[in-house]
Amino acid sequence: MSAPVPTTESASPSTAPADGGAAPWWRPTGTRVLQVAAALVALQLLVRGVVAARGYYYWDDLILTGRAGAMSLLSPEFLLYDHDGHFMPAAFLVAGIANTLAPYQWALPALILVILQALASLAVLRLLVVLLGRRPTLLIPFALYLFSPLTLPAFAWWAAGLNALPMQIGLAAVAADAVLLCRTGRARYAWSSLAVFVASLLFFEKAVLVPLVAFAVVALMYRVDGHRKPLRAALARGRRLWAWSAVVIAGWAVVYALVVTPSPGERTPEMTVELVRHSNYRGLFPTLLGGPWRWDRWPPSPPWAVPPEALVVVAALAVLACVAGTLAWKRRVGWVWIATAAYVLASETAMVIARSSPDTTYELGQTLRYLTDSAVVVAIALALVLRAPTRDRWSGRRSGPRSVLVVSVLVVAFVASSLWSTATFVARWEDNPTVDYLARAKASLVANADAPMLDQPVSIWVLLPVAYPYNMASSVFAALPDRPEFASSTPVLRKMDDSGDIVDAEVTWVRAIGEGPVPGCGYHVTDAPTALPLSGPLAGWEWAVQLNYLASRDGEIEVGLAEGEPVTVPVRAGLNTVYVNLDGGGPDVRVRTLDPELSLCVGVGPVGAVVPKP
Template structure:
């Protein structure tokens, strides 16, 4: 076959009005998708990792390495933290700018997918089919609605399509600006999600497969030769990024037991990915504070696998040279599975994790591209009227199924206590800003203790203007309850400070001696709250903490007083020292435990 086939653009011989009609319908579909997703986004609220993003954005400046280089549960995502910082600066603790970023990112991704499909199929009505799949498939819903997940996934989806489009343009025209564009987009996507290392490989495979279905000899070699500036430039970007990633991020890759591999694979494919190919799962389940997961009926699971098998048979029988398209798409899905299983398995991992779909969101682009390549390939058997009617019926059924899955997802997703909790807590913390609040965890229905220290009130509300001072010491206890209401609190004592050796003083604290405060029994490593009763000769401060751990500077006032201090660590004794030169303090005793609502 002549390499001239590489340059052919399907459908370009059509009339200009026909071309315009295809484009107008495609843009209208994108507008409809963005409208639906916009309603979903603006009805949402911050959730889980979102609070970690805005908490760190409120704690560190935009240019801070502590913000941009943070190892977030195995993710290196400076781009996402930068966006969170801008959003937090624009409207602290407000959801609307975060929702807007999701809608804009989705629009960019959808337009990038349309561009790629246009480059593969040209202005043909058949383009609408793979575009409809990408736009309305519930496969991308969970990663879209959750801001932190969307900041990972949506830039990658856009990059997968855009860089593949640049690669096709570079191969066809030889214009170096497409190489520059592809390299820049790859770099930007890598700043949001480490999985974006796959972007150049997907672009290369897309070009090679297009040559393959066009009948070009040695498609891999031709793909390399015609777009090698993009591949070489991307290689440099990935090498630099890999060095950065391995320096910053602690590896979370491991080898799970076979039972875990089999369970997560089965649930991820049969209950997650496969039903979404038919617009499923139709229904979702949820246990707050976990995200929703797909819960398809058995009939949909069976129908999905039958449909996949049927599409494979039809493709191999009716379209030329499409076998490698299926192999490549399957390999990508398997790579997503491997990444999820090897980094997220553990003794407490449930199989429902694989049904949350967010680990397969970028596969929606791959499926759309694979479908476009199959549709581009030459027909062995021309389609008749009956075949076109069946195809139209399948498209209508898919859209109806997807819309219903979107509706049911929205119902499940809006069952999120975080929004109401945050609104109530913000009112409580700004009502009496002159009253300090001891730092403490937010409700477990909002963030679990495993996210410590980002589950602390001081982190979550770090950007809230006009709030009470949230610190590690106070003279009066109050906490946010599970509703977000600020209520009086008390210390539940679990340990006690033994009486001191100095008569009528207890423990004599000076600025030149570290004084141990003995506990009635050793304390485990924890975030403890200590209540101390003291008598100070003057106003000043003391440093309090466990051996080998950071100390907390605690202000004291002249005369008798009591103070509550939040201290990390553990051991058989606390250590205290005067932080004010010449200050003498007597500590008569105290207790240590956890703070609970009165």
């Protein structure tokens, strides 16, 4: 027969008296603790609300909204998309609904981020109450989670927040339910935790770790409580949850394998070591003291932490001192820190495997978004340490006003440091060229909706070519209701410049269609394919062709390069010009009419790139 499991109160006696009893200020009641916690949540949401309001769409956000504007929101093509190795159908759906309701209106994504943050904060508070009871000490890990800049970059970036915040909710909510399931044996905690797990897994594939973390929390809780066989007890008491979680993971793994094509990065031992070192010493550790205080950015990249060297050293020493001090102060907490380090290392390993390449900079680890869920794990670790029994040589000491005051000052200093880091982050995050670009582009598109536009990449300061085809204007602006059609041909050549303004454009003379053999006509085109020789061969690429033509009637023609797929182009009767986008290469342009009664004369014209008119 297994030994009885100590309760939270027996494992670590509460310093708070029963509600309603008289208590000195340094021993607040459980009700007062929850009131302070609620005030901290309100402050956090106020700060994060300002962060969200000062942000805007960035990079992957435009990919999510662009795909939502071009596809059915419930189609497998939309939901089951391999987004750079991510499998996140629920995130796609939320982004799609938001963009459908209010295309490119940032207020709605900002509100969604704040709501998700509120749910995550409340889930963490509930977990801490489950582990520690309503005692003042829970405010220490809770403040760390609420204000640590570790969660800030992922929160501010909508696409990242749709991954990170449901993951944080899942970690906290499932761990709390797992503890309650093992404590009470009530099946409802198994089903509620399973539902939250499935939801978080649909937002972010990393949530596959959620039940593993929940199991670790239960086992470590039993360990610090002095249970003789913590692993066996955790397995036995939560078997319903673990079994169904395994079923969910197995089914999810099959779908993930069918949808996602892994693309492991190229890495060297030196790169791996440096990425891990930068992630910890310049990323994670300073945030545990409220750092990094400073951020840098090369638009269009996201900001990354640039802590002062003094803070890097102090933070590393503080982490070592915290671990060593708690090992000396509390019993049976060694495995808590080992498990925490293992989780952080697993997150960093995933980052190295998926994101390293010869072009990867070490600052990748300092962007913090790959470690953001570690804030929940660190808060859990601190809660388990605080729950653990005190060693004999410390057991006779009780906290008085002086020790409570010292802890309060440290917490306030941490919050102040974190708020400063938040302010400096916002200053860098606001340096987002997408804000002005989209504002000007939307206005320009409305003003130039009278003719189709040739598709083109958006500014490289908004989306780099590596995002193709989602860096194309037809994708980025797919959801806008009042805009010109993006087509493969147009009778009016216009181009969107790097500021987002639409200007008149022309085709450069990289190659040319010369004078044709038919006097007064040039090249006579009928429904038989006609080759229009160029002044030189074209390499395979995307080219613009200016066709100056005289058509016998309205109709359609087919235009293509010698090497490439042709496109269908409408033409109008009379003397006109049409501009055509073509993929391919070769020595000539090939044209034929799609109506036997239609014929064209084609004259001299350029083939090249579309550029603004001088």
